Amino acid sequence: MMNNWRNACGRNDGFRRRRWSKATPSCSSGAEAVILHRYILRQVVVPVLVAALLLNVLFLLVELLRIASVAVGVGLRLADLGWMSLLLLPGLSVFTIPVAVLMGIMLGFGRLAEDGELVALAGAGIGPGRVLKMPALLGAAAALLGMVVSVWFTPAAARTMRGLFVDLTRRNVAASLDSSKFYEELPGLVLLCGPRRGPGAWQGFFAYDLRDRELPLLLVANQARVGDSSGADLELQLQDGQACLLQDEQRRQTIAAFSRGRVRLALDVLVSDRTRFLSPTDHLYLAQLREMAADARQPIRLRKLCQAAWHRRFAFPLAALIFACLAVLMVAPGRGQSRSRSLWLAVALVAGYFLLMRTGDALVEKGILSPSYSAWLPDVLLTMAGWWLWRRRQGVAR
Numbered sequence: 001m002m003n004n005w006r007n008a009c010g011r012n013d014g015f016r017r018r019r020w021s022k023a024t025p026s027c028s029s030g031a032e033a034v035i036l037h038r039y040i041l042r043q044v045v046v047p048v049l050v051a052a053l054l055l056n057v058l059f060l061l062v063e064l065l066r067i068a069s070v071a072v073g074v075g076l077r078l079a080d081l082g083w084m085s086l087l088l089l090p091g092l093s094v095f096t097i098p099v100a101v102l103m104g105i106m107l108g109f110g111r112l113a114e115d116g117e118l119v120a121l122a123g124a125g126i127g128p129g130r131v132l133k134m135p136a137l138l139g140a141a142a143a144l145l146g147m148v149v150s151v152w153f154t155p156a157a158a159r160t161m162r163g164l165f166v167d168l169t170r171r172n173v174a175a176s177l178d179s180s181k182f183y184e185e186l187p188g189l190v191l192l193c194g195p196r197r198g199p200g201a202w203q204g205f206f207a208y209d210l211r212d213r214e215l216p217l218l219l220v221a222n223q224a225r226v227g228d229s230s231g232a233d234l235e236l237q238l239q240d241g242q243a244c245l246l247q248d249e250q251r252r253q254t255i256a257a258f259s260r261g262r263v264r265l266a267l268d269v270l271v272s273d274r275t276r277f278l279s280p281t282d283h284l285y286l287a288q289l290r291e292m293a294a295d296a297r298q299p300i301r302l303r304k305l306c307q308a309a310w311h312r313r314f315a316f317p318l319a320a321l322i323f324a325c326l327a328v329l330m331v332a333p334g335r336g337q338s339r340s341r342s343l344w345l346a347v348a349l350v351a352g353y354f355l356l357m358r359t360g361d362a363l364v365e366k367g368i369l370s371p372s373y374s375a376w377l378p379d380v381l382l383t384m385a386g387w388w389l390w391r392r393r394q395g396v397a398r
Contacts, residue, residue, distance in 0.1 A: 036126065041134045043112060048104025048138065055096040055103075056089060063088050067277050080168060087161045090153040091282060094316060097146045102323035103346045105135050109331040110342030118331070128393040132328050139324025146317025151286060158283035162275055169270050170234050174200055174226050187211070187269055193224060200226035205238060207263065218244040219263065227262060234265040281309040289313075304364060304371045311375030319353065322382050329389035353378045 064085065112118050121131060176183055183191040188211035194204025205224035209217040221241030228235060238261040245254040281289060284306070292298055292306040330345055360374030369377070 033130070036121075036130065037134045040108075040131065041138070044105045044108035044135055044138060046104075047107040048100055048142075051103040051107070052096055052100035055100055056092055059092050059096060060085055060088055063092065063277075080164065084161070084164060087157045087164065090149050090157040094146055094150045094154060097142050097149070098316065098320035098323050099346075099350055101139050101142045101320045102327050102349060103343065105138070105324055105327035106331060106342040106346045109135075109328060110340075113331050113342075128329070128390065132325060135324045135328050136321065139321040142320035142324070143317050146320055147314060150313045150317050155283055155285050158278060161278065162271075162283060165274050166267070166271050169267050169274055170226075173234055173265070173267065173270070177202065185270060186265060186267070189265065197223070198225075205236070205241070216246045218246075220244075221261070234267055236263045236265065237261075238263060279309075281306055284309070286310060286313065308361075308364065308371035308375050311372045315375045315379050318379055319382070322379060322386060323349070326382060326386045326389070329386060329393060349382075353382065356381060 064081075109118070118131075173183070173185075176185070177191060177193040178196050180193065180195070183189075188209065190208040190210075192206040193202040195202065197203050202224050203222070205219070205221040207217075207219040209219070219238070219241060221238035223239040225237050226234065227237040239259065241258055241261060243256045243258065243261075245256075280302070281292075284292065289306045289310040293303050293310065295303070298306075326349065327346070330349075331342060356378035357374075360369060360377040363369035364371050364374045
């Protein structure tokens with residue numbers, strides 16, 4: 001590799017360890033530039049793709065373990081688990097795409113530095129601008145992909161995820177009623193079903209409704225089955241039963257018999273509990289975030305959250321381009337940088353980004369910084385750091 005760049009650029013004075021220098025006219029265009037860009041692209045694309053795959057798998061497993069306590073139940077099927085995993089990927093990709101770009105490019109350039117190839121490129125008069133071109137284009141493509149995922153795919157997946165948990169909660173409740181034990185997970189309700197007579201059908205049903213403390217209701221029926229449900233409700237169809245209403249302090253009773261009846265069980269509390277791991281803004285599209293942020297009737301905290309979420313739909317994907325440029329500039333020739341050191345630098349940079357993001361959130365909570373500024377704070381500061389590194393790399397060896 002070193003001899004190739006020396007011959008291509010017409011250098012016969014050997015290769016000295018030096019800082020990046022500006023490209024000479026003899027190797028600023030033509031076939032050598034195409035070879036250079038293809039070579040650099042090959043060195044970084046594979047590590048970026050591998051990093052993206054590993055990060056998505058890793059964080060997907062972490063997310064599945066985190067929601068296992070609320071997602072896994074007697075009504076969960078293998079198909080639900082697979083569908084849930086697919087729905088989690090868009091939200092995870094918004095995070096993993098920029099990080100994968102950073103780690104992949106730093107690993108690729110770490111290998112080039114470890115093998116002395118960055119010294120060869122610097123000695124051949126190839127400046128940082130030309131070396132930076134392909135990683136920057138890769139980062140721009142990743143940023144564009146991240147914005148598409150963040151703006152359209154993530155809200156759609158979050159909405160579908162909520163619908164999945166509503167259906168899953170219905171099936172969990174129906175399956176729990178099969179246990180012939182008192183079911184008390186719904187606030188103010190005690191349910192008991194008799195022996196199962198088929199899918200979603202029981203012989204015997206008992207319900208004690210305490211949601212209205214002043215008018216407790218007792219329901220008994222010979223048969224019950226799950227009916228057509230909509231929204232976050234579970235409908236039970238009853239046959240041949242009685243309803244007993246306790247009306248006042250003297251416990252006077254009103255008893256009514258019925259041949260057919262329907263009971264709708266509101267599962268909002270259970271659904272809210274099972275979806276507490278979901279962000280309150282992920283399912284909102286950009287227009288809805290703007291409306292919520294401008295709605296004076298909403299709590300001030302939710303309005304700030306929506307405003308920050310709107311800006312972060314663009315700020316965090318754009319970090320892929322910033323990370324790509326920083327990755328190249330942080331791996332300098334002539335320092336004997338290894339791939340392991342590059343990996344640790346990437347981890348430190350990601351940690352710094354999220355530390356800046358949390359710092360911005362804290363400043364918003366104290367009223368020092370607006371939500372829009374806090375969303376862009378990490379990008380702005382890292383861009384300034386990249387500009388400083390760029391100015392340093394622009395020096396020409398004397």
